[in-house]
Amino acid sequence: MKTEAAEIDPVTLEVVRSALVAYADEMAAALCATAYNMMIFEVRDYCVGIVGTDIGIVAQNTGGLPIFLADLGAAIQGGVAEYGLGGFDEGDVVVSNDPVVCGQHLNNVVVFTPFVYDGVVRAFPAVRAHWVDIGGSSRGFGSMAAREIYEEGLQICGIKVYKKGEPNDEALRLIRDNIRFPDSSFGDLRGQIAACRLGERRLRELYDRWGPDTVAACIAASWDHDERLARAAISRLPDGDYEAESFLDHDYVDRDRKVPVPVKVTIAGETMTIDLSGLPPQVKGPINSGVSGGIAAARVAFKCVTLPHAPVTEGGFRPLSVVLPPGTFLSAQKPAALGGWSLSLPTVIDTILRALAPALPERITAGHKGDMSGYALYGHDAERGRPFINMNIFGGGWGAKPHGDGESAVVSVCQGNVRNAPVEVQEAYYPVFIEHHELRTDSGGPGRERGGLGVELAVRGKQDLFFNSQFQRTRMPPWGLAGGHEAAPNEAFVVEQDGGKRNVVQVSDHRVSPSELVVMRTGGGGGFGAPHERAADRVAEDVRRGYVSVEAAKAAYGVVVDPETFAVDDEATRTLRGMHDAANAGEATDAD
Secondary structure, X not given: OOOOHHHOXXXXXXXXXXXXXXXXXXXXXXXXHHOOOXXXXXXXXXXXXXEEOOOOEEEEOOOOOXXXXXXXXXXXXXXXXXXXXXXXXXXXXXEEOOHHHXXXXXXEEEEEOOEEEOOEEEEEEEEEEEOOOOXXXXXXXXXXXXXXXHHOOOOOOOXXXXXXXXXXXXXXXXXXXXXXXXXXXXXXXXXXXXXXXXXXXXXXXXXXXXXXXXXXXXXXXXXXXXXXXXXXXXXXXXXXXXXXXXXXXXXXXXXXXXXXXXXEEEEEOOEEXXXXXOOOEOOOOOOOOOHHHHHHHHHHHHHHHOOOOOOOOHHHHOOEEEEOOOOEOOOOOOOOOOOOOOOOHHHHHHHHHHHOOOOOOOOOOOOOOOOOOEEEEEXXXXXXXXXXXXXXXXXXXXXXXXXXXXXXXXXXXXXXXXXOOOHHHHHHXXXXXXXXXXXXXXXXXXXXXXXXXXXXXXXXXXXXXXXXXEOOOOOXXXXXXXXXXXXXXXXXXXXXXXXXXXXXXXXXXXXXXXXXXXXXXXXXOOOEOOXXXXXXXXXXXXXXXXXXXXXXXXXXXXXXXXXXXXXEOHHHHHHHHHHHHHHHHHHXXXXX
């Protein structure tokens, strides 16, 4: 029995609202069950959503990458601009990685379908997923050597690969002929289509039960509800202008020139403005993103401080304004290279949150590892007689909290609940051997609350292979707050057969032999509060667990720990910390 819009009550609203989120989650589960590559079914590099015909996000799956936050609408908008709402038929499937509207590296491929009810397009189930290859000059991730988008692969700008349920064989053949791993990517494509078809079926059930008027009214009411909650959250913050600045290592072309990241946040009553207009112009290298990437970064930071636990809808972002003029490296124009589009976003988000630290001193953490930490190993598998590509991401340290240590071995703020590919799966699928994957001692920033630890991952190939790495923030360590110290930054190197080392922190197509070991170390999180305020027994426990070395305990924390028993030498510690306090008092007197 259908319910008229006028009869909507809070129970109906919550049933419809929760159903939409559940549909997105079920679509994501279907995608994971059918996808071919580990970046989807293990790492979870995807997002799933239901987008309205007004291009607003109706529901998004819980999980996935935060930098895909409520930005699927850009791909839908491009399709609507191409075909018009009247140009879609039931059974159509549209594929897009259009750099102009999506603003991301070309590997992030969006598939969407129209949901048609009573002859009218009502919504678009959509799935973005990372394909292992899209052609171009690199494998796995976008090329760090690219200088324009045309070097980076096949651009698919809103093409119907199915029309009224029938495959568009010519379009599909064009895609297949231009990618290196068509079996993998077309398996992922079928998984994305299956997820969208599931979304259509579930929406039909919802519309059959409640009717289009009631569903539309519930969506509008949920947006209004989330807007009120977001405005209330902002109103609890002190009005003012808040600024911070950081920088990226370089753009991968001019490696001697850092890329500044200045941000300004204005809180005024129930609204927040994130001003990114001070960002430098788009760069020659591939760390540019389209405007949707810059807006997504602002939205992630905004949601962190307003409604971190609420479902994602367009209404929750109505109180946010983003100032981002065209032509910056986060609003780049074609033909800018976008292969490393995501590398800058963790630092941008980190910097926005740093700017808000004075407004939220009890909630903002110190800086985190601040990059995406991805790598690809690839070549021709001699044993299996086929090409392979082993892609993975891995975590690092998060900044210490005002009242607790930072988390260790966690992916960046941009990556949400994505996961690293298990060691056993990598070794089973590919000719690689993981020698160790462990926490990195002394990587967390010292403080009253210690920063989280990064990880060290060591990989050896069973044959010659090629290595691509994607690291940032090697020159801008994660910062501390309130007197906390900075953390260790990212680094990567190859240990050669004779014991020598060569830097591979930011390389593409780097050949590695079986006699060489690739070692990748991710950054830690910054500390919070003065290190000498940390209780000595907590420092000793860190030493016992291998988080902090005996030497760092003494040098950074002023705590003398026995390396055998892990007992604190109280007298030596009091003396050492007393000398530190006296030195600080002297510096303060000199400053006066």
